[in-house]
Amino acid sequence: MTTPLTARDRAKAERADALLTEAARLFAERGYPGVSLEDIGAAVGVSGPAVYRHFTGKQALLGAVLVKVSADLVDGGRRVSEGTEDADDRIRALIAFHVDFALGHADVIRVHDRDLAHLSDQDRADVRRLQRAYIELWISALAPILDVPTDELRLRVQACFGLINSTPHSTRSASRSKRSTAAILSAMAHAALIA
Numbered sequence: 001m002t003t004p005l006t007a008r009d010r011a012k013a014e015r016a017d018a019l020l021t022e023a024a025r026l027f028a029e030r031g032y033p034g035v036s037l038e039d040i041g042a043a044v045g046v047s048g049p050a051v052y053r054h055f056t057g058k059q060a061l062l063g064a065v066l067v068k069v070s071a072d073l074v075d076g077g078r079r080v081s082e083g084t085e086d087a088d089d090r091i092r093a094l095i096a097f098h099v100d101f102a103l104g105h106a107d108v109i110r111v112h113d114r115d116l117a118h119l120s121d122q123d124r125a126d127v128r129r130l131q132r133a134y135i136e137l138w139i140s141a142l143a144p145i146l147d148v149p150t151d152e153l154r155l156r157v158q159a160c161f162g163l164i165n166s167t168p169h170s171t172r173s174a175s176r177s178k179r180s181t182a183a184i185l186s187a188m189a190h191a192a193l194i195a
Contacts, residue, residue: 028107063123070130
């Protein structure tokens, strides 16, 4: 039996989530070296030293952002995979899941691409382990569709991620809706995977 969260526990969890969100946004805008704990604290209405109530420092915040998003991708990918029987439907569902993630988390993708080197050794190892698990999930889903070696499946999956992850940075046009962007990305990603 678990103990219910108190109002204080909920408030602390909400503050930690807000710090992660603002840290990702600021890191994406300015790069890891260009952001201070004071900047992050101010973005959520607390002092820089108050951030230490939630995280041991700026590097820990960066690690929490990137480890959490990597774990969320693995967990979400597993749910999608387990919820679909047909192999092609499974790949399409994984693509839709990843496209939705990329369009909703462009800041985190930018931070990952640019600031991964600033992670602690342990956080970098955790991110890499989770990334491998996510890639393997996709490889397992793609293998029944294509009779090719695992190395080629891995190449296809990683190229698909590159296509999906890079696009939100260059398609912030107000003239295109998120839905139409997602449809185009999903169609292109599927075509790239099975080409």
